[in-house]
Amino acid sequence: MRRKRDAQAEAETRKDAPLRSDAQRNRERILEVALAELTRSADAPLSAIAKKAGVGQGTFYRNFPNREALVLEVYRYEVQQVADTAAQLLATRAPDRALREWMDRLAQYAMAKAGLADAMRRATCSRGSLAGLGHAPLTSAITLLLAANEEAGTVRPGVTPDDFLLAIAGLWQIDPHSDWQARAARLLDLVMDGLRAGARQR
Amino acid sequence: MRRKRDAQAEAETRKDAPLRSDAQRNRERILEVALAELTRSADAPLSAIAKKAGVGQGTFYRNFPNREALVLEVYRYEVQQVADTAAQLLATRAPDRALREWMDRLAQYAMAKAGLADAMRRATCSRGSLAGLGHAPLTSAITLLLAANEEAGTVRPGVTPDDFLLAIAGLWQIDPHSDWQARAARLLDLVMDGLRAGARQR
DNA sequence: TTGCTAAGCGGACAGGTGTCCGCTAGGTTC
DNA sequence: GAACCTAGCGGACACCTGTCCGCTTAGCAA
Structure with a gap:
C-alpha cells in the first residue's frame, strides 16, 4: 500500500484524501437529506x-463537525454562485454600483436561505477572523469588488475583506421575517458611505 | 387577599411583582454564583x-429563561455604567469625539467580559430588532449620542439606535483573544465615517 | 395560633449536540 | 480467491438546555 500511495500522488498524501467509496456515498446521502430537511426547517x-x-x-459528525459546517457545505454551490455574480456585476456596471448591488444580493440570499445567515455569522466570527472554511469564494469575490472600487477611487484604499465582513456583520443579525429589506438597506447604505469616505473620488 | 392587593398598588399588579422573600433570596444567590462562574469560564x-x-x-430557568438573560442581568450594572459614560463624554468633548470614544469603551468592555459579546449578539439579533431586554440603557445612551451629533451636524440625520447597533454588530464577532484592538478600531473608524456621510458639517 | 392558598420550588425528564471506541468491511496485495 | 489491515462505521454515552408538574411553604386573614 505504501508503494501504491507513493506512486499515485504525493500531493494527496495529506489533504483531499481519496475517500473510500462507501464514505463518499454516505457523505452525499447526508448532504441530500440535509438539503431537504434544512429547507423544511432551518433548525x-x-x-x-x-x-x-x-x-x-459518528459518521455524521466525522463528515460535518457541527451545524455550520453542514450548512455551509449544503449551500456551497449557491454561495459560489453569489460569489461569481461579483465578476458579472463588475463587467456591466460602475464599480461602486456593482459593489452595492452585490451586497444587496448577498443580503437577499442570506435572508432567503434560512439558517445560512446563522452559519455565516458563526463562521465569520468564531475562529479568529475569516479563517472560515467555505469562505474562500466569498472572500475572493469581496477582494475583487474592493480592488475595482479602490482603483476607480470610489472606495478608500486599504480596506480588507476582513474589514468588509465585519462591517456587514449586521446582516447576519437581521431577522429574515419582519421587514428585513428596510433594515438591510439602511445598514448597507451606511456601510457604503463608510467605505466611500476617504476615497480619491468624492 | 384580593382586597390587600387592590389596596397596595394597582400599578404593580402586572409587572415588577413584589417577589416572595425566598424567591428574592434565590435570585440573588444565583446572580452571585453566576458572576463568579461566568468570570471563571464564559461557557x-x-x-x-x-x-x-x-x-x-426549574427555579433557575424561571428567573433566567436562557443564557443571555442571565448574562445580561449579571452584567447589568456594568452595562449601565458604560451607558452612563455617554452623558459624561458628551459633557466634556465634541459630540463626534464623544461618540467615537464611547464606542471604543463599549468595545473594550465587550472584549473584557467574556461571554458578554455573545449575549449582546444574540440579544441584538434574535427577536425582531433591539427589542432586547437589558438593552434599554444602551439604547438610550445611543439615542443621546446620536441626537447630540445630529444637532452638531456631525452625523447624518435620521440614524436610529437600531441602525447603529446593526452597524457595530461586527464588534460582537471579534474574538476577544487575538488582536481585537486593531480590528475593532478599523471597524469603528469605518462606521464613524459612514455615520458622518451626509451630515451638514463636513 | 391556625388554616388557607397560590407563588414558588426543584428534580425528573425530554430532546439535542458532540464524543468515543469496538467492530465491520472496502481496497489492496499476493 | 484469500488474507490482511486500517479507514470508516454506527450506536451507546456523556453532557447541556429547557420544560413540566406534584409538592412545599411564605404570607396573609381571622
Whole structure:
C-alpha cells in the first residue's frame, strides 16, 4: 500500500484524501437529506438528519463537525454562485454600483436561505477572523469588488475583506421575517458611505 | 387577599411583582454564583450554576429563561455604567469625539467580559430588532449620542439606535483573544465615517 | 395560633449536540 | 480467491438546555 500511495500522488498524501467509496456515498446521502430537511426547517435536529440518511452519529459528525459546517457545505454551490455574480456585476456596471448591488444580493440570499445567515455569522466570527472554511469564494469575490472600487477611487484604499465582513456583520443579525429589506438597506447604505469616505473620488 | 392587593398598588399588579422573600433570596444567590462562574469560564454550564446556587433547574430557568438573560442581568450594572459614560463624554468633548470614544469603551468592555459579546449578539439579533431586554440603557445612551451629533451636524440625520447597533454588530464577532484592538478600531473608524456621510458639517 | 392558598420550588425528564471506541468491511496485495 | 489491515462505521454515552408538574411553604386573614 505504501508503494501504491507513493506512486499515485504525493500531493494527496495529506489533504483531499481519496475517500473510500462507501464514505463518499454516505457523505452525499447526508448532504441530500440535509438539503431537504434544512429547507423544511432551518433548525432540524442533526441527529434526525443522520438517521434519515441512514448513518450513525459518528459518521455524521466525522463528515460535518457541527451545524455550520453542514450548512455551509449544503449551500456551497449557491454561495459560489453569489460569489461569481461579483465578476458579472463588475463587467456591466460602475464599480461602486456593482459593489452595492452585490451586497444587496448577498443580503437577499442570506435572508432567503434560512439558517445560512446563522452559519455565516458563526463562521465569520468564531475562529479568529475569516479563517472560515467555505469562505474562500466569498472572500475572493469581496477582494475583487474592493480592488475595482479602490482603483476607480470610489472606495478608500486599504480596506480588507476582513474589514468588509465585519462591517456587514449586521446582516447576519437581521431577522429574515419582519421587514428585513428596510433594515438591510439602511445598514448597507451606511456601510457604503463608510467605505466611500476617504476615497480619491468624492 | 384580593382586597390587600387592590389596596397596595394597582400599578404593580402586572409587572415588577413584589417577589416572595425566598424567591428574592434565590435570585440573588444565583446572580452571585453566576458572576463568579461566568468570570471563571464564559461557557460554564447553567445547570452547574443552578446547583452551586442550591436551586433546582426549574427555579433557575424561571428567573433566567436562557443564557443571555442571565448574562445580561449579571452584567447589568456594568452595562449601565458604560451607558452612563455617554452623558459624561458628551459633557466634556465634541459630540463626534464623544461618540467615537464611547464606542471604543463599549468595545473594550465587550472584549473584557467574556461571554458578554455573545449575549449582546444574540440579544441584538434574535427577536425582531433591539427589542432586547437589558438593552434599554444602551439604547438610550445611543439615542443621546446620536441626537447630540445630529444637532452638531456631525452625523447624518435620521440614524436610529437600531441602525447603529446593526452597524457595530461586527464588534460582537471579534474574538476577544487575538488582536481585537486593531480590528475593532478599523471597524469603528469605518462606521464613524459612514455615520458622518451626509451630515451638514463636513 | 391556625388554616388557607397560590407563588414558588426543584428534580425528573425530554430532546439535542458532540464524543468515543469496538467492530465491520472496502481496497489492496499476493 | 484469500488474507490482511486500517479507514470508516454506527450506536451507546456523556453532557447541556429547557420544560413540566406534584409538592412545599411564605404570607396573609381571622
